[in-house]
Amino acid sequence: MKYALPTLMSCLLLAACGGSDSGTPTTTNAPATTPTPSEPPPTPDPDPELLACDQTPPNPLRNAYFGELHLHTVYSLDAVAAQLTPEGAYRFAMGEPVAAPPYDAAGNSLIPPYQIDRPLDFAAVTDHGEWLGERELCEDPSLDPLAYSSPECTVYRQDRELGFLLFGGGWAGFSQLVPFPNISFDEPFLLTDNEVHRPLFCGVTGEKCRGAARGPWLDVQLQAERFNQPGCFTAFNGYEYTMSPLSDNMHRNVIFSGDQVPQDPVSVYEAPDPSALWEQLDEACTGECEYLTIPHNSNLSNGRMFAGPEEDGYDIAEKRRAEPLIEIFQVKGDSECARVENGSPDDPLCDFEKLPATNFFEFFLGINPIPPAPAFQNYVRHGLKEGLLIEEAKGANPFQYGFIASTDSHFGLPGAVDEDNFVGHRDVPPVDGVKDDYFNNPGGLAVVWAEENTRASLFDAMQRKETYGTSGPRMQLRVFGGSTEQMPDNMCERGGQAFVETGYAAGVPMGGELHAGQGTPRFAVWATADTFPRENERSVNVPLQRVQIVKGWVEKDANGQSLAREQVFDIATGNSDWSLDDDTCQVSGSGPQQLCAVWDDPQFQADQNAFYYARVVEAPTCRWLTRQCMNAPADLDCSNNPQEEWAACCEIENGNAPSRIQERAWASPIWYKQ
Known part of the structure; x- marks a missing residue:
């Protein structure tokens, strides 16, 4: 409002x-009083009703929560x-x-x-x-x-x-x-x-x-x-x-x-x-x-x-x-x-x-x-x-x-x-x-x-x-950074547990740092789709579309002035026949349930500080507004005082709001420091 x-x-x-x-x-004319400080909250007894959730055992290779x-x-x-x-x-x-x-x-x-x-x-x-x-x-x-x-x-x-x-x-x-x-x-x-x-x-x-x-x-x-x-x-x-x-x-x-x-x-x-x-x-x-x-x-x-x-x-x-x-x-x-x-x-x-x-x-x-x-x-x-x-x-x-x-x-x-x-x-x-x-x-x-x-x-x-953060879906995303000398290029072929074990042993996870003298940076990214069926009345889950690396770095121009640059690299895609009907929001087809890639920076220069983060993108689905507007009255007239509770639907018609969304996840960057 x-x-x-x-x-x-x-x-x-x-x-x-x-x-x-x-x-x-006004209270400025009233005598000031200081409330007595409250005692710290006592630790409550366990509530039997709250003990029904499943405990996850510790995992030295770490779980996604x-x-x-x-x-x-x-x-x-x-x-x-x-x-x-x-x-x-x-x-x-x-x-x-x-x-x-x-x-x-x-x-x-x-x-x-x-x-x-x-x-x-x-x-x-x-x-x-x-x-x-x-x-x-x-x-x-x-x-x-x-x-x-x-x-x-x-x-x-x-x-x-x-x-x-x-x-x-x-x-x-x-x-x-x-x-x-x-x-x-x-x-x-x-x-x-x-x-x-x-x-x-x-x-x-x-x-x-x-x-x-x-x-x-x-x-x-x-x-x-x-x-x-x-x-x-x-x-x-x-x-x-x-x-x-x-x-x-x-x-x-x-x-x-x-x-x-x-x-x-x-x-x-x-x-x-x-x-x-x-x-x-x-x-x-x-x-x-x-x-x-x-x-x-x-x-x-x-x-x-x-x-x-x-x-x-x-x-x-x-x-x-x-x-x-x-x-x-x-x-x-x-x-x-x-x-x-x-x-x-x-x-x-x-x-x-x-x-x-x-x-x-x-x-x-x-x-x-x-x-x-x-x-x-x-x-x-x-x-x-x-x-x-x-x-x-x-x-x-x-x-x-x-x-x-x-x-x-x-x-x-x-x-x-x-x-x-x-x-x-x-x-x-x-x-x-x-x-x-x-x-x-x-x-x-x-x-x-x-x-x-x-x-x-x-x-x-x-x-x-x-x-990492997601726009809603529960995609899982692992990112490791290392060097071409230490991190093998066949990590994706080694399987999930071996991928993670190798990543921790040979590199650093998302949020970590790489330093000069370690060689050309290499990044290994593994992403899996959210397996929960969100589409077609909760019967179909949404596949992944691509995995990207976003790089930012500092370089000198011709006058020696430092400039910050960026570039986005597609590092993994998969075969897909996914399609979306914008009128009904029904989906059909399939696509990758997981994507994995090992990527070397082709433009690496050892004297340039840089960051690298992974972005994972789902196949397109209907945005929330599109879904709700499917229930709008048949007589909704965007050109003539539309009903207030449905007026937002006109924003799709006039191009201010997209009808589709591609949900995504963003991994914390890995930083290269010279």
């Missing part, structure tokens, strides 16, 4: 002036249609049916019970660290009547979407550089850069909102401990750090290794930039407490996500330690690459799940008063190349990321990635009609190669970047 800027600004003025529609004094590291429940202020708590989210992740939106006035779901086709192996609930307390105070008058009757809370209860924009774009700020009305009589009205600030009802230092946030934060921890079952299902403690200067997305998901976590989630109120976040997490994360942060939606960062250390003020070594991964895909689009000038103009697969926005102003309001950065700067592939240039100048690469994907569901539905059964992700969906904006999608999954399904094993794998 998009609102005009004047509507939002009128709400901001209401908050800025401290007005109250109830005539109640599929999961979710970006998820919002009812505790997130912007989860305007959610009713599921962390408990419900974890039950859904483990395969149980739940009541999903839309709901009636009594809170009953208006659609059949909703569940995923296969349980996940791991998940983390990552509700926003910001606004946890604000939401509690707005919902429960017994906590603080003054806060409950504030103009911000009143607007939020009347219209949760508009209320979120008020909090997200007003007091809570799109972090420290929030566009905010300057109401000084000494200066003309304008949008100014302002510091982080909470609503007035939070108290002079924000103590009331921090205190109110501890209840939800403790419940997040309690449910993670309750549902965490080593060897069977892993539940991580986590939250989202929501920094959006001038509405440019700089969000991070914070994932903890175990049950030792800070008393309060460090938010933009305490840490106005990522460097401050890492510093304060280090101070608050004591004992057996480790964390990592995962940036997401660089496609909405307006070029900021990949700023250099001088511009962004971070220490490269600190960033590398705290931030090993980046989210390359989720419901709000693909962040891999853009088929634009100075980006990836020669890569047609970069035309994939793109948003018609470059920051949150444009995403939510349909306008962008902030000058847009060049589109190519928003994407991970640009960040990887920029990291090579910074490494050449500074001796270290701040963007040596591994990859994951997730959903960012704001319904509390981890792993709900099925194109054929998409219920939307944030706004209230119709009972009958298109469930989301045409440019969104069901999101993806994070995949981790680990010895066993435990917090320690999965977290170690994330730190070493032996991870």
